[in-house]
Amino acid sequence: MTAPHLLHVDMDAFYASVAIRDRPELHDVPVVVGGGHRGVVLSANYPARGYGIRSGMSGGEARRLCPRLVEVPPDFDVLRPVSKAIMETFRGFSPVVEVMSLDEAFLDVRGAARLFGPPEVIAERIRSRVRAEHGITCSVGIAAAVSVAKLASRRAKPDGVLAIPPERFVAVVHPLDVGELYGVGEATRQRLHRLGLITVGDVARVPVAELRRMVGGHLGGHLHALAWGADRSELSPGGAGTFGFGEGVPEGSMGAQHTLAADTRDRDRLARELLRLSTRVTARLRAADKVGRTVAITVRWSDFRTISRSRTLPEPTDVTHDVYEAALLLLDAVFPLRMAVRLVGVRVEGLRPRREIGGRQLVIGEPDPGWPDADRAVDRATDRFGPTAVRRGSLL
DNA sequence: TCTGGGGTCCTAGGACCC
């Protein structure tokens, strides 16, 4: 049996904690970060949670639960440096850190025992450091597999530590609802419940072949592994995180989407939004030296149903005009609209490093339209003067 | 005043090729 060597460190109500740590007058009142006009709660402090407010909840519902709720917009210019500093604190304990998001990371502490002690001791040292240096609390899960460490930190919250070594996995985790498993969301939870599988133990006791037959090969195998704590035990540091929320550059796709202030059926309004989003996405592509071949748009209707349309280009691109043109073609193919549009998005998929493709391919005899040069000029101006320095005529 | 924005991975069907 493997000894637990993984720590999952998760800040408690990170966005809210950072937002209120220098504002003592807000410490004991219900506060959320997010909410707002058509937004959702990104983070709720513990007084707000006392009213039943949770992250992911709409701002409207949160205000209904607590009319005197204080809502603060997220300030990523503050959150990002705080997050970076916290991750550096983690790296002081182990070089093997897999950053999952601004507020959580996995650490492999196998090499740290001699310097810092066993995992439980390291966990407390990390918690003291984060509290002392950043004025916020965090919780730590300790286990031999990623999904178990994650589950442990969640159950340790707030401001606690929980170790689930392999020999205690069955006793601690099998009685829990299947929805507690990392990777089992509401849809899968309901599906399993309908099959009579309520607890993790219920899933674990189904022979894996039977489980595969019930829910499909891949999911069945995955669930069986999760239910026995047999998830991966090695970290992959430096990446963008399993869910693309880490600190690295996204590997597969980059996108931008926006919920409009009011639903609309106005084609020109939607086209302007696509141009704005295409501009943002391609600037990020160029900054990351990436190009992509597939352009996809997302359209969310006023009833919240969502469709996507995509188109693969002959050559990969990072050119604003190319992405916008493809996005606009996709949008026009959705007309006539079946109802008003709530959200539009632009995503570029199939990313590759730009150096792999060399320069832009030009068809012989076709004049260079000059778009890459225009983009570079825009990037330079934006770097120097900020994102509002340059706007296309149609965005003014 | 219901329900953000950034990602990853999987499935499934059809086209196309060998």
Added chain:
DNA sequence: TCTGGGGTCCTAGGACCC
């Protein structure tokens, strides 16, 4: 003449995570 399998690419949708 008829039937068949495997692999890859493309597209659309859905589940999940923070």
